[in-house]
Amino acid sequence: DTVLTQSPALAVSPGERVTISCKASESVSTRMHWYQQKPGQQSKLLIYKASNLASGVPARFSGSGSGTDFTLTIDPVEADDTATYFCQQSWNGRTFGGGTKLELK
Amino acid sequence: EIQLQESGPGLVKPSQSLSLTCSVTGYTITSGYDWSWIRKFPGNKMEWMGYISYSGSTNYNPSLKSRISITRDTSKNQFFLQLNSVTTEDTATYYCARYTYYGYEDYWGQGVMVTVSS
Secondary structure (H helix, E strand, C coil), X not given: CCCEEECCEEEECCCCCEEEXXXXXXXXXXXXEEEEECCCCCCEEEEECCCEXXXXXXXXXEEEEECCEEEEEECCCCHHHCEEEEEEXXXXXXXXXXXXXXXXX | CCEEEEECCCEXXXXXXXXXXXXXXXXXXXXXXXXXXXXXXXXXXXXEEEEEECCCCEEECHXXXXXXXXXXXXXXXXXXXXXXXXXXXXXXXXEEEEECCCCCEEEECCCEEEEEXX
C-alpha cells in the first residue's frame, strides 16, 4: 500500500499562511486529494487531483505537487479553519494520510 | 443540496455483524456516481472500505473482502454496510460518501461512531 505521511499538528495565527504537507511512499501522479474534517460535521472536499479547487471552497485554499510531494496551502488562515486536514491518494488503490490537526494561536 | 446521513447501532458485540444505513437526499443513487463507506479508527487512521456503484456493482477493499457487503434499497435511496465477525479492532467512526470517477469523495455524511465491545 502507498503510505501517506503528514505532520501531526500545526499551530498558526489568524492571517498567516500555512502549508500542510503530504508525502507519498511512491509516486501517485497527481491523484492526491485533500479534505477538511471537523467533529460532528460533514467532511469537506477541498482540493482534488492535487491542485483543483472543489466547488464552493474559498480561494484561500490551494494545492500543489505531483509524484510524491504535495502541499495544501491556506492563505490567509481564518479562525474557522481550525480542523483536521487529510490527504488521500487514488493512484495505487486508495489510502489516506494520518491527518494534520490545525490549531489557531 | 446533496446530504448523506449514517445511522445504526453504536455498540456491537464481538463476533456479531455491524450494520449501518446511509440515507441520501438531494441525489438519486441510481443516477450516477458510486457510493462508498470509509472508516476512521481511534488515532485518526482512515480506511476506504468499498463502494456500490449506481448500477449496483460493488468493489471492496481486499483487506475486508471476506467480511464486507454493501447493498442498497433504491426505493428508499439508501445504501448499507454490513461487516461480519467484528472484533474490537473494528471500533471506528464510519462514514458514507459519494465517490467520484477520479477516486475522491465529494460529499460525506457526518459519521457514526461504532464501538465493538462485550
